[in-house]
Each structure stands twice: as structure tokens, then as C-alpha cells.
Amino acid sequence: MAEKISVLISEDEVDKRIAQLAEQLSNEYEGKVVHFIGVLKGSVFFMCELAKKMTVPVTMDFMSVSSYGNGTTSSGIVKLIKDLDESIEGREVILIEDIMDSGRTLSYLVKILKERKPASFKVVTLLDKPERRVVEIEPDLTGFVIPDRFVVGYGLDCAQKYRNLPYIGVIAE
């Protein structure tokens, strides 16, 4: 079945905003090595673009959690599927998220990662849907605040499809 996707945030807008975020973070972490932690699979595209534009050295690791089934509604349960390969103790950690929705995934990750004693810890998300929050938690840096719509592209999927779209889109109803 062919669904119609309309553009919410264009490729050009996303790229420009990521360049701004990279500049801001590079200034903040001047003289340091930052350790990006990506949450698979959604944050991969954002993480790579951001890393490419950083002017300080960046190391990377990945985790995988699940909070959603294959559809568009939250199960409310966060499960750790893949843990980090390396220790984060004493490192300048930046957790990279694709989107913050209820905040459940992030609050779970922040809790377990802060216990591992990083030197510093920040959360950067490409998208934020603050209207949907059920857990009180805010990212340190956000690409775009968006309305309560289910979005796809730039890493975000609907039943594993559309991650490869170079823009942020919404599936037309």
C-alpha cells in the first residue's frame, strides 16, 4: 500500500539546524573529546550528520531500547535490548535522540547512564513533542519542537519504513 508523505521539515531546514547544533556543541566542548551515545535505530541519521559537523573529536557508541511496538502507540514499557560496548565513566557524554515523545525512554536512559559516572551528561534531541509528555524531563538541546503528529524520516520510522527519507514528513491520512 502506497502511503502519501507530506513534508513537515525540509531536508535543507534539517541540515541547517543540525549545523547550528554542531556549532553550539563544538563551542561548549572546546578542548574536549565528546562521546556520542545514539539510541538505535532512530537517532543514527541525526547522530552521523551532527558528528560530521562537529569541530571537536567525537567518539561514538550505541544502545537499543524498545518502548514502542510496530505501530504508532506507546506500550509504556521500556526495555534495554543492547547495552553500550564501552564504559562512560569520566567521559563527556551526549545522548543523541531522534524524538522525545512521552519522555519514558529518555527518563529510563538518563537514569541508568548517570549511574555510570560520566564527567558530564547532556541530552540532544532532533525533535520534541512536548504536548505528549507524561514524564517530567526536558532535553538540554532540541532541533525542532513539533506539534503532536506522528512523523517519519531522518531516522524515524512507521513500522520500520521511511527511516531513509532525507526530510521529516507526516503520513497523510
Ligand code: IMP
Ligand atoms: P517516548 O519514550 O514516548 O518519549 O518515545 C520515544 C521513542 O518513540 C522515539 O525514540 C521513537 O523511536 C518513538 N516515537 C515517538 N514519536 C514518534 C513519531 O512521531 N514517529 C516515529 N517514532 C516516534
Ligand code: MG
Ligand atoms: Mg528512538
